[in-house]
Amino acid sequence: MVLVDRAVQGDEQAFTKLVQSWYQRIFNFNYKYFFDYDLAMEVTQKTFIAAYSNIGKLKNTNSFSGWLYAIAVNYCHEEDRRHHKKWSVSFNSLKKKETDFESPGLHSHHENTYDPEVCFQKEELSTILMKALAQIPAEQKVVLIMKEYEGLKFREIADALRISENTAKSRLYYGLKALKKILDQWKINKEEIYYGS
Amino acid sequence: MDPKVSKEKIIAYLYGELSEEEAGEVATYLQNHPLEAAEYEGLQQLRGTLQNIKDIEVTQPVIMLGNKPGSYSFLNIFQNRFFQKVASAAAVFVIGLILAKVTGLNLTYSNQALTIAFSKNQVTPAISPQNPGQEIKTVSNRNDSTQQQLMEKVNALLIRENRILTRRLASLEFDVKVLENEARRPAVVASEEIPGGDQQDMEELARKISEQNLQLFSEVVKASQVQQEAYIKSLFSEFAIYLQSQRVEDLRKIEASLESLKQDSDLKKLETDQVIASLIQTVKDKNY
Numbered sequence: 001m002v003l004v005d006r007a008v009q010g011d012e013q014a015f016t017k018l019v020q021s022w023y024q025r026i027f028n029f030n031y032k033y034f035f036d037y038d039l040a041m042e043v044t045q046k047t048f049i050a051a052y053s054n055i056g057k058l059k060n061t062n063s064f065s066g067w068l069y070a071i072a073v074n075y076c077h078e079e080d081r082r083h084h085k086k087w088s089v090s091f092n093s094l095k096k097k098e099t100d101f102e103s104p105g106l107h108s109h110h111e112n113t114y115d116p117e118v119c120f121q122k123e124e125l126s127t128i129l130m131k132a133l134a135q136i137p138a139e140q141k142v143v144l145i146m147k148e149y150e151g152l153k154f155r156e157i158a159d160a161l162r163i164s165e166n167t168a169k170s171r172l173y174y175g176l177k178a179l180k181k182i183l184d185q186w187k188i189n190k191e192e193i194y195y196g197s
Numbered sequence: 198m199d200p201k202v203s204k205e206k207i208i209a210y211l212y213g214e215l216s217e218e219e220a221g222e223v224a225t226y227l228q229n230h231p232l233e234a235a236e237y238e239g240l241q242q243l244r245g246t247l248q249n250i251k252d253i254e255v256t257q258p259v260i261m262l263g264n265k266p267g268s269y270s271f272l273n274i275f276q277n278r279f280f281q282k283v284a285s286a287a288a289v290f291v292i293g294l295i296l297a298k299v300t301g302l303n304l305t306y307s308n309q310a311l312t313i314a315f316s317k318n319q320v321t322p323a324i325s326p327q328n329p330g331q332e333i334k335t336v337s338n339r340n341d342s343t344q345q346q347l348m349e350k351v352n353a354l355l356i357r358e359n360r361i362l363t364r365r366l367a368s369l370e371f372d373v374k375v376l377e378n379e380a381r382r383p384a385v386v387a388s389e390e391i392p393g394g395d396q397q398d399m400e401e402l403a404r405k406i407s408e409q410n411l412q413l414f415s416e417v418v419k420a421s422q423v424q425q426e427a428y429i430k431s432l433f434s435e436f437a438i439y440l441q442s443q444r445v446e447d448l449r450k451i452e453a454s455l456e457s458l459k460q461d462s463d464l465k466k467l468e469t470d471q472v473i474a475s476l477i478q479t480v481k482d483k484n485y
Binding site: 019020023024027028031032037038041044045125126129130133147148149153154165166169170172173176177179180183188 | 204205207208209212214239240243244246247249250251252253254255257258480483484
């Protein structure tokens, strides 16, 4: 945390090194959130600009990672709100195009005509999972990405999102269940996963 | 009967964030509850599945850190939008001046007409002052004349011609006087050389000679005027041709410049299309 301390004191070289260390991680966090390269890049840049402007206000340097993720999450939510209509249209068209993918909890008994073999021929498993991830509620998605891909402790997630640990765990539980339901609906089972990987 | 284990604990167990005691408690619970155990196994499999999402390698942008917002620096002036706009306008003006200098751009406005010419040198048509009848011999390929310049040249030539005509007129007047003197002299000689001659006849003869001389002088003047008028007409005609040729040359050069600009524009458009296609391809590659 020496680097963070120096950055807090106004050392620009230290901040530059922090950016170099964290850029990739924050970008991938945003990319998993949006499943959109340009938007993820834009939000990542905004995150670091905000971090640069506000790092002097960071009191507890040990919580730098949580603080940085909190900024990223705020920008993600902001972009979500800004592009609400756009995203809605986009997902609707996606659903139509991909033979009626359904959000979890809604019309769960809908007859599914999705053919996973065709999908596997067209897209990589990673892309399918990203599309599934994009369909779960934002607050669950954030916790899931932070835990599963960023490897944060529940305490860190709770601090970053300003929620209790139990709330973080609960969101993750429901997020995983929702994701599993989507994948089950799409008939992405164990065999396909091994095939895909 | 085991007490129900909360979903929060199951999740913490799934991610290994329970103490040994709590973990043992959850493990025992799952052994005794096959439905919950199946659900737990499903979540474990899902975690394995999620590992298939691959991270994207991204090129970090060049980091250029400036001063913190609010802090003052002389360099801040370069970030001032007004300064940037003024500097841009000044740069465009300077570039325009340089281009005008390089291309020899010549802009003139006269007689409610804007003339654009591209020329470096101004060439004066070659007219011999010694021989005003000699027309313009050489005309440079360079466009040297705007309409105003041509008018000035025409005026200069007219002034020169006026001087020449004035000199000729003076010369003719002198000739007339000489003729008059000559006309008078025979009468005197006759009166002196022919003593006893008829004075009245002699006077009559002198008068006739004088009338003939005057008539002759009048004819000479008329002929001279006709000749001068013809010369001036031919001169104007030559200038009209010259002016026309200059205009044609100007138009040709403007057309050539426009063609060149069009070619440059097409080339830029092609390059832009290629760059956009390349970017789209890059984005597609990164997305897949």
